[in-house]
Amino acid sequence: MAREPRIVAELGRPETSEETAVRKAANTRAYRESQNFRNLIVALLATLAIVVVIFLVVPRGGPGAHRSIDPAAAAQAAEGAYGRSVIVPHVPEPEGDRGNGWFVNDARVVDGEIAQWEVLYVPGDSSFLRFVQGFDGDATWAAQQLGGTAPSGEVEIAGVVWQTYDVDPSANKNVTYALGTQAGADHLLLYGTSSPDKTAEVAEMIAPQVRALTEESE
Incomplete structure (x- = not known):
């Protein structure tokens, strides 16, 4: 016995073959679109999971991750190569529990007409401070290192008299302040973007070595 065609409520009559084909095609299209959406969500969740894993696994450095080099070994090599004493400013102790203190980024001799x-x-902040000992240098050499800047005054730190320099940062690689003094045959410079107080901190640290170098040349 032949099955009577199903009456579609929206039409109030059985579907034609063409309408049946259209309905099935629409259902198929809707199913595929829903599958694509599910796949997209799954892909996004998988990507997010990978990002989280990478974030948790990859080590990240912080302010305490800086590793200071020891300038003593380089200083010893410089003394042997040039046959003269060099000053070695030691690194101040880290400040605070996180170790956000000073560190040494480089220590070396730079050859030139006057070796340095x-x-x-x-x-431990965004500034830098460079110590330079110019072998057989003088005040003229110091001014050349600072772009022709002349001393603006002087200050005594731990028994050593230093000339102060207020430097134009736009013409001197962002250098803003400097101290300079003669120690026997050599001239010493402390310069950079650090504050006068931080610069004076290093000047105070090396004062005994500056006095010893001066006495050595007398």
Whole structure:
């Protein structure tokens, strides 16, 4: 016995073959679109999971992750190569529990008409401070290192008299302040973007070595 065609409520009559084909095609399209949406959500969740894993696994550095180099070994090599004493400003102790203190970024001799022993400090903030000992340098050499800047005054720190320099940062690689003094045959400079107080902190640290270098040349 033949089955009577199903009456569609919306039509009030049985579907034609063409209407049946259209309905099935629409259902198929809707199903595929829903599957694509599900796949997209699954892909986004998988990507998010990967990002979270990478974030948790990959080590991230912080303010305490800086590793200071020891300038003493480089200083010893410089003394042997040039046959003279060099000053080695030591790194101040870290400040606070997180160790956000000073660290040394570089220590080396730079050859030139006047060889220079240099130690580059980063005082635990966004500034920098460079110590330079110019072998057989003088005040003229110091002014050249600072773009022709002349001393603006002087200050005594731990028994050593230093010339002060207020430097134009736009013409001198962002350098804003400097101290300079003669120690025997050599001239010493402390300069950078650090504050006068931080610069004076290093000047006070090296005062005994500055006096010893001066006495050595007498």
